[in-house]
Amino acid sequence: MKSKKHLASAAVAAAALAVPATAGAHGSVYTDTAKVAPTPLPANATQNDLLTQTRYAVTNHGYTYVLRETNNRPGVAGMLDFKKLPSAYRTSFASDKARWLSEGGTAAQPHATCSTPELNALSAVLSWQGNDPFYGYIPWQATSAGLEDDPALWLPRINTITGKTLTADMTTDQLSAACVGIGGTFYPADTIQTTTASLNAGYAADIVAPLNTQIGQLNADKLTLQGALDTANGAKTAADAAKAKAEADLADAIAAKSAAESRIATAEAAVKAADAARVTAEKGAAASDAAATSAKADATALRLKLTRLQVAVASLPTASEMANDGMTATVNGPAGEPVTVRVLVTETRARALKLKSRVIASGTGTIGSDATGRVTVKATTAGAKALRAAKGKLGVTVQALSGDRVAQQEATL
Structure with missing residues (x-):
């Protein structure tokens, strides 16, 4: 009996922002200090009466945030600074993600967080970021911070770990109450000083103005x-x-x-x-x-050409159908650029299936002039064997790569 071929749709939203040529695949966090006036300000105040406040300039794929250190969460649990983790250096201990978080961590936190032993565990922090973490925490909010972060990646993890369902209409007080309700300590996000939109709107205007x-x-x-x-x-x-x-x-x-x-x-x-x-x-x-x-x-x-790469999976075949027929992925992104689509399992599942590589299927193609491309993804020989041997549902990551752009989403075969 013939197996049905299933299509995996990877939709990418157009962005009006250019990605600078110097932007890498990993972000950087620049730390600075500024003076702020206390409330109330003493009469005849001098520099000695001012307070020192830490600021962070966060950049990733052309997106920029300026944050003020306002939540004062103790310990290193913020965004990773890949200036501290050069590619060749971090590759030398690629599997030790705890070391990544320890050596590259900063106190910059553009999301609200809830501190509990379960949510602070390394497995929980990595569970929504795959094998390439950029945050040392799970966000405790249902909205994006505007740094190409997708709430759809962490909200299911929060529900699984805590049983809580966070929604976009929740106020800061409601988020805090939900955190305290599971025995946690709530920390609001560091204050945003300059938004991504205001910085990059001028940048886009500079590009379009001559035309x-x-x-x-x-x-x-x-x-x-x-x-x-x-x-x-x-x-x-x-x-x-x-x-x-x-x-x-x-x-x-x-x-x-x-x-x-x-x-x-x-x-x-x-x-x-x-x-x-x-x-x-x-x-x-x-x-x-x-x-x-x-x-x-x-x-x-x-x-x-400036279309931003992003992947969203609509449906996937079963493990056996993937092993026999593969799938077809639709990817939107920069026009005329080559793109590779890969299907990966976790390191733990790869070891359990006796795989040497996490990649169980892949395919390449080119994004068309209308910013859309179709890529045929086939299972590798080892991947097909593992897929046929897999019992029950298999969690995977569908990942699209084009140049220095990476977009991915968790899914289940």
Whole structure:
């Protein structure tokens, strides 16, 4: 009996932000200090009366946050600073994620958190981040902080570990009460000083502004040429009238034939000049239209090139169907870029299935000019064998990679 082929749909939302060429696959956390005034401010205050406040500038894939240290959560449980963990160095102890969190951790926390032994455990912290952690905690909120973080990755983990269901409409007081209800200590997120949107909106405007200026100038040139065309048409009409008058004068005054013929010749020359001016104006208008069309096409191509990579799995085949037929993934992202789609199991499951690699299936393709690509994903030989031997449901990570962009989502076969 033939197995049905299932399609896995990986949808990517377009972003209006460019990813700088210097942005790596891992973020950086820059620490600084600033002075803040106490409340109330003493009379005749000096610098000695001001308080020192730590700030963090967090960057990841072109997204930037400036945070103030306001929640004062003790210990290192914040975002990882990959400036402290160069690629070759962290690769040397790739499987020791506790060491990653210890050596790369900072106190920057753009999410609210709930501190309990269960939520602070390494397995819990890594459970929503796969094999590539960037946070030393599980967020205790149902909304994104705006750093390409997806609540769909951590909310199911919170429900599994604590039995609590967090929703986007919960206030800070409600989140705190839910944390205290499981015996935890609630910490609000560090205060956001500058939002991602305000920083990157200006950056996007700087990229688009020259194109808008060019289009505006081309439209102005088109209006000028159209005016010249109207003037030429008027000149032709006047020349035609002069020719008609000259011919009438010739009929009325045969004796003045020489003079009339001279006037006709003059009028015909004016007609030719007007025709030439009209042709030139029409060519200029056509060139202006073509330039405007090209500028608009460049703007569209730029937008497609800046599309941010993201993956969202709609449905997956069973383990046996994956082993036999694989699947087809639809990926949206930067137009014209190559993309690789992989299906991975956890390190623990890989060892249990006696796999040398976590990758059990993969496929490559190219994202089309409309920012959409279809990739056929097939199981590896070892992966297919493990899939057929797997009992019950198998948790996997579907991951899309394009250049330095990575998008992934947890799913179950």
